[in-house]
Amino acid sequence: MKMPVGSRFAVLAPLLVLVMVATRFKHFGDMLHCPDASMAVFFLGGAYLRRHWMFALMVGLAVLLDWVSVSYAGVGDFCITAAYAFLPLAYAVLWYAGRWYSPRLQGNVRSLAGAFVVALVAASVSFAISNGSFYWLGGRYPDPNVAQYVARLWQWGPLFVRTTMSYVTVALVVHAACARLAANSEQVSHQEA
Incomplete structure (x- = not known):
């Protein structure tokens, strides 16, 4: 038995907001906090919540934090x-990649691997947008050039993408476990009927 869409939204929306608040609040520093999960939250929000207004709300939350x-x-x-x-x-790339993949997201290995790949590509593009705009338009680097930008992209990109993918992997494992529980529950219901 699948969780109704409204129930899923009621559970996951507050959970994703909580994860963003817990990990982003002091994300510019303080190693005592978990790494910023914002990029993963946007991908997962797109995959599970899908609503455009929720994307706008999450962007507003990120700015507020x-x-x-x-x-x-x-x-x-x-x-x-x-x-x-x-x-x-940058966040829209993640949200709408998750939203695009959402109808294909099942509990099987192939579907979950597909979600992982889509998240990986979206996280890489998202980071390139945010990092590139900061480097080229942020005014923090005198005489920006392509070689320096590529070096910075390779310096910071793997860390941000790896962090995002760690959170996404945990979510996909939970997704697989929930799908398996739902399938087992449905099987028991059919046997009892």
């Missing part, structure tokens, strides 16, 4: 530049 971090939590504003305006585009 950054504002609170900079204004009240003592986090530096080094990353807040004109390039910050490109974050919604």
Whole structure:
């Protein structure tokens, strides 16, 4: 028996908001906190929540958390530049990749592997957009050039993408476990009938 869409939304929307708040609030520093899960939250939100207004709400939440971090939590504003305006585009890549893959997302290995690959590509493109806009438009680097940008992309990209994929992998494992439980429950129901 599958969870009704409304019930799934009611459970997952607050969970994804909680994960973003818990991991993003001081994401510019403090190693005592979990790595920022925002990129994974946007992919998973697209896959499970799908609604356009929810994407806008999550972008608003990300901006609010950054504002609170900079204004009240003592986090530096080094990353807040004109390039910050490109974050919604970077997050949209993740959300809409998840949303696009959502109808194909089942509990089997092939489907989960497909979700992993789509998330990996989306996370890489998303990072390239956010990092590229920061490097080229952020005004933090005098005399930007392609060689320096590529070096920075390779320096930071694997960390951000690996972090995103770690969270996505955990979510896909939970998805597989829930699908298996649902299939077993349905099988028991048919046997009892």
